[in-house]
Amino acid sequence: MSTLIAIKYAILVLVLVLTLFFIRGFTKNLRRRADSRPGIFLKSFSLALDKMAPISILLLCLSIFLDDLRSTYPQFFSFAPLSFTSITALILLGFFFQKFKKNALSLFFTKSRKGQTSYPITRVDTLSKLISIGFYFVLALFLLDAFGYSANTLLTIGGVGAAFIGFAIKDFAANFFGGIVIYLTQPFGVGDQIIIKQKEVKGEVQEIGWYLTLVIDEEKQPLHIPNSLFSNSIVVTPSRRSHRLIKEVLYIPHSYFGITYSLIEEINSLLKTFDKIDPNLRHEAFFSGCEPTSCKIEIMAYTEVASLQEYHSIKQHLLKATFDIIEKQGAKLSEPTLKVSFDSPINFNK
Known part of the structure; x- marks a missing residue:
């Protein structure tokens, strides 16, 4: 009997060694094929398999050995689960999935x-988290079944217990479901600039978690914002705008009032043909009134670019072209004036 057991375990060890050699060769070949292709999934699968295969084979062989010992000596394994092999396989599957997802x-x-790639980062991140929730939930049910527990009974008890736990962790639940709402509705994504005026928050979104969202402000300080805050606040996303507004006021001295309308006509002609100014949106220059020392000409137009750097470049070129028109007409901009009031007349003859 002992000889048969020794032969059986020797065969198991031999199969283990041969399997390891086969898996190593298979993973190397798979990685070469994955490196020669642009796809993500095959490369992620090969990387995860290369990391997990050797230890997985060893642990599976060990679990088979333990199951065999339990069948031979059941009195020593009364505390053990139903199947070491099933539990080991399920746990290894969970680790493999995590490695694969991380690589992908x-x-x-x-x-x-x-x-x-043109796929939105936020959408891919959302999909990966939702798939992870479903996968680990199903995996947990299989693990419970492997330990000999009824999944239906636990789900029933869990439903009743969840009602009591919900009251104890309502803040956590609010932030968790706030994160789910952000993932589903996508009011902003990773890399977007956001502004929450009520809380004086302004910065770039670095990470959207299940509980907190990480925002880096203009001074490069990390702000960890609870997800429930976004449900009760108005969030502005400047980075998603399609245009930027140029709105400037020029002041012309009263002495040049006679050429004001010709200035406005030339500026309007400039706006119609100026590069990167959207002709389909409002773009105009108009006389908007008089100040005590000058006349006001307002300029309004929308750029076709959302980038702040490009916007500044377009704006400065537009203003330079406008000033050239004013000089060409022989006019100039008003100079700053200072009005001084005295309570009583001053006698300068003293």
């Missing part, structure tokens, strides 16, 4: 930064 997201973010 890392490769996707790298491609996104290089501009090699």
Whole structure:
């Protein structure tokens, strides 16, 4: 009997060694094929398999050995679960999924930064989190079944217990579901600039978590914002705007009032043909009134670019062209004036 057991375990060890050699060769070949292709999933799968395969084979063989010992000596394994092999396989599957997801997201973010993919980062991140929730929930049910517990009974008890737990963790639940709402509605995403005026928050979104959202402000300080805050606040996303507004007021001295309308006509002609000014949106120069020392000409137009740097460049070129028109007409802008009032007349003859 002992000889048969020794032969059986020797065969198991031999199969283990041969399997390890086969898996190593298979993973190397798979990685070479994955590196030669642009796809993300095959490369992520090969990387995860290369990391997990050796330890997985060893642990599965160990669990088979333990199951065999339990069948031979059941009196020593009364405390053990129903199947070491099933539990080991399920746990390894969970680790493999985590490795695969981490590799896939890392490769996707790298491609996104290089501009090699057009898929939105936030949508991919949302999808990965939702898939993870479903996968680990199903995996937990299978693990409970492997330990000999009825999943239906636990789900019933869990439903009753969840009502009591909900009151104790209502703030956590509010932030958690706030995160889900952000993922589903996508009012902003990673990389977007956001402004919450009520809380004086302004910065770039770095990460959207299940409980907190990380925002980096203009001074590069990290702000950790609870997700429930976004449900009760008005969030402005300047980075998602399609245009930027140019709105300037020019002051012309009263002595040039006679050429004001010809100035306005030339500026309007400039706006119609100026590069990067959207002709389909409001663009005009108009006389808007008089001040004590000058006349006001307002200029309004929308740029076709949302980038702040490009906007500043367009604005300065437009203003330079406008000043050239004013000089060409022989006019000039008003100079700053200072009005001084005295309570009583001053005698300068003293």
